[in-house]
Amino acid sequence: MKELFSHIRGAVMVTLALAVVCCGIYPLVVFGIAQVCFPAKANGSLIVEADGTVRGSRLLGQPFASDKYFHSRPSAAGTGYDATSSGGSNLGPTSKKLADSIAQNIADYRIQNGLATNAPVPADAVTASGSGLDPHISIQNALVQMPRVAKARGLSEEKVRALIAAHTDPADLGFLGEPRVNVLMLNLALDGH
Template sequence: MLKKSLANSILVLILMTVLLGFIYPLIVTGVAKLLFPSQASGSLIYKGGKVVGSKLIGQQFDSLRYFHARPSMAGLGYDATLSGGSNLGPTNKKLIELIKRRAQQFRLENQLSANQYIPADIVTASASGLDPDITPEAALLQVHRIAQVRGISEVTLRKLVEEHIKEREFGFLGTRRVNVLELNLALDNLQSGKGE
């Protein structure tokens, strides 16, 4: 009786492993690639036929010529293999000091006054550390700096930001946002004459 139960258990384990570990994922992946090819392939963004990133994973932009993304605590920054937040609570002194330093740096880079409101997303990391978006307000606060560095009018840059604002999903889920990689690629295209 014990041998028969053990044999049945092993058989069910093998069957379920093949069914749920191989067949089901292949079917789901096949359907996804058929119905949603871009999303199933990682929502990749191409420039000149070359992959430059994904709409779903943020990238670090340090140059003053570009819009900066929100901070990342994933590894050394935007490392998908180390996705995660800092796990520091809102009253943690280390987190408070980190946010103060980030706010001071953001104000300094963007020539903002000491009492200028700064959206939380530009000084705090997301839970995954991979967030590709910032709020429109965070993007607009960077317009002056980029206009000065690139020699583009602020009106043109504000219009570019407004063109890249994505509204809330279904009108009520999430917040309005701007994908930083897409915005920076449009910024490069604008300056090279392709986006005008």
């Protein structure tokens, strides 16, 4: 019995000690250093205009529908790009619901971009991401959308192509991950921000 009590005391006190050290001191030290060394990143990589309006985060995607903007991927987060309810569709490979929604996305994408009715469509353009907040599209996807955006804005395709290139991140260190286009940053650039 005495042994049990000594174990309970140990358990209670070590829980409190870990709470102080690992859940108090440690996150606060990380917070302090992060706020000094990487203030913009530690606070969400926010895009803030001169008047203080927050336009979004460079890491979080936003939905776009009109022809003059590049479109993000379909999103399963809330009503679309809802950053308080991140997540994917979680529909499996034999899901009819998924197949139907992909078929609809393909039809829409072909019409929007003036593609032939049997043209293959980039996979990322018609599938929902895991987070529902994917800020990126593939380069192929951006290039398919490029003529539409150029036409809607009365810009030359070369100009838009150059903007795509300027907002394309290569694979990290040349081999990690995929090259990708940040849609929000590209659209902000198109708007002249």
